[in-house]
Amino acid sequence: MYNNDVDRNTQGDAPLPDRVILLTGAERLPRDLSAFCAENEKDVCVIRYRVERVGDTNGVNGMNDADGDLCIVRSVQGCGLVPRGEERLPMRECCVTCAIKSDAERMVVGLGKAIRRCGVRSGVTFVVALPIGLQAFPIARYMEDCFAFADDIGSHGEVVPTPRVSSVVSTVDEVGLRACLFDDAPFSVRADGDGDVDEPIDDGRSVGEIQATLLREADRLLVVSVGSGETYVDCGLTWMEELIAQIRGGEDMSVERACDADWGVIAGGRYDADAEQQRLDALTLHAECGEASRVHEPVRLMCTSDGFESTMVHSARPIHPGRLSALLAGFGESGSAARVHIRGHFTVPTRPFSVFVWDGGPGGVSIEELDNADGDLPCMTVLQVVSENHTDIPLQLEWLLLTDEEMRVPAASWFDQTDEFTLWSVSGSR
Template identity: 85%
Template sequence: MRFGVSQRASVVMPRRWRSGHAVEKDDMNNDDVDREAQWDALLPDRVILLTGAERLPRDLSAFCAEDEKGVCVIRYRVERFDAADGGVCIIRSVQGCGLVPHGEERLPMRECCVTCAIKSDAERMVVGLGGAVRRCGVRSGVTFVVVLPVGLQAFPIARYMEDCFAFADDIGDHGETMPTPRVSSVVSAVDESGLRTCLFDDAPFSVRADGDGAVDVSVDDGRSVGEVQAALLREADRLLVVSVVPGPGESAADCGLTWMGELATQIRGGEAADIARACDADWGAIAGGRYDSGAAQRRLDALALHAECGEVSRVHEPVRLICASDGFESTMVHSVRPVHPGRLSALLGGLGENGSASRVHIRGHFTVPTRPFSVFVWDGGPGGVSIEELDNADGNLPCMTVLQVVAEGHVDIPLRLEWLLLTDEEMRVPATSWFDQTDEFTLWSVSGSR
């Protein structure tokens, strides 16, 4: 016999009281399902690469990160093991995230550079330690702060890690899907009162070993201090500022983050960076991002420096910011006109003789009429000038003059760069007449094409 109402309707459902109202058993089941789904949701491990041109700001920033929950700090430093032979090795230490520290471990170089040795070891450590922590029941992911040796660039290491993580195995031991790690950010630690001095320092840079006593030996880098600091600012997507107490006889100049931000923006070709105090850094928020290596590569490439130019020739008004007794000046010169090779030779010779380029950053690209199928990239910092010739037979490279000058004070170099541009009369000269040029720059460029 059938009735219109199912017998299931007469069953009394278990009830539970929560927050002043009754909850049916079906709701309880849904809550259990939600909790299980939340438990099953795995978060990826995140990697933050920490750099610095000076040891103290870098170490203070790393110290702040060690106190954060869920953060594992992997430190690398350079040390000489044979001063007579000039051999170096990498020292690694791990701390944080509930891991038992096992002291320092010496890594062999295996006939490779410092960058290659660290990038392969760091990728292996992130994958291995991340898996070990997950097997202990931690499913929220680990934030790895990889502290690099002083002056070492993080960009090639970040690119290597991204490539390795892209092909990482995303299947766990029990068949579950495992999120692959990602590079969240490249952070550079700077000294607020010493950044300007460091940026325009033309002294040779040397990666000093972090050890004690006899092992504290310099490793020649080949660049100036200012060039290294500028490269670290350009590759980073975030800056952490440390206010270092000045020593005896030194004056403290607290210029503020706004002043520092503008200086960093000019060094980065007009692109601003996120800036925060190291002691106030939110490492969770930093780890939540994703490092844009493509944008970093454009900032590092002087050929990517570009400015819209609707006029035949133009020199931007200098950007002058003064803080106490310190300041800087940034000027952009851009034009659709090529550069006169003879006047360029004279300018380069003058920069080398009187030391005008000793405390100036000059970057950009230009063309010359003597090499119509080439584009030249100028990338110079304090203490040196570097010009590279690129083949532009296909016409894919920008054929205009864009040069940026960032100096620690007022200089006449921007006006001298404008003086390099071809005049109206020179623009009307037949192209074949330029082949008779015998200046030093033309001879150098022609000899390189043979």
């Protein structure tokens, strides 16, 4: 039974709101196959977006100019609508996210009204398939804000409920998830046009960072199997669910195969922007381990040749800035943290009114300083390491914690520190 049929039985003839599902993915095929499954569902309309770089007309398909302008390409399919082909939309000096969020909101409202004029009252599910690697969070929040202030009066004075965002759904390849999640290669969004032309659009983050971010922001995951090879062994979804829970800081998510997805059930949910923002913020990472103390108890899962390790370092003690400087320098020289996710937050004695957020993925380390003069932020060390294989990085992070002797050092004595991390935090530049 479709979710819309359930709504009809419970609400009679009352008009139902249109629902929006935002579909993301770090790889093209899983996203496209999931969108294809949605197209075949009743009362589902799929709006696809991709990005092209339009250069001069001398190259293949006019896309050889690396300095050409970006444009958004949109297509619509489903709900009995007559396909209009692709439409190219100029960026008008805004980013990809801003261009898509305003167009998607306008399309959902406009198409919803058009479909209702044809006599459909049951509510339409709009699946908005975003360009590869693009985050859904800012788009979902924008659409929710717009819908909150939308006019709910329809034609002939009929009250029509405003649309709502139901879910953010990410897609992955079951075979290639591990490789993608720990890939430290630079990520680039590639155009999905016809032919063999792939125009890279630099993002600045690694493939693994993009994949982890999309897993954290989603409330559902659809899995497809597009990989092949003799080394592939189907271990079911349990192993994948455990890995994703660790990437999400211990929080589970709904995982199912795209071919089995009930889009009516997904559309029946309600998007929670606050919960999504917490999952994306490394400052909210915590450990339920009672009294704060050093913790090094790896969580290991093995799936034939695949496996990973997750470890939490949780302590009330600050981190020694000098040893942190040495560790970061070692990461850069040896590349030992290249294929590791490290997230969390910590304090240092040289900056007593600051909290530092560590949010690093394969190929990159990002540490941000936050003002904690009011004492509202958590003043402890909570760092989580998720790696594709066993690593001694958690032990190195424990080595950063102040010793008993260092904990007894007068606070003023720390102001003589001249290590690189202290100099960076004082000057604000690296």
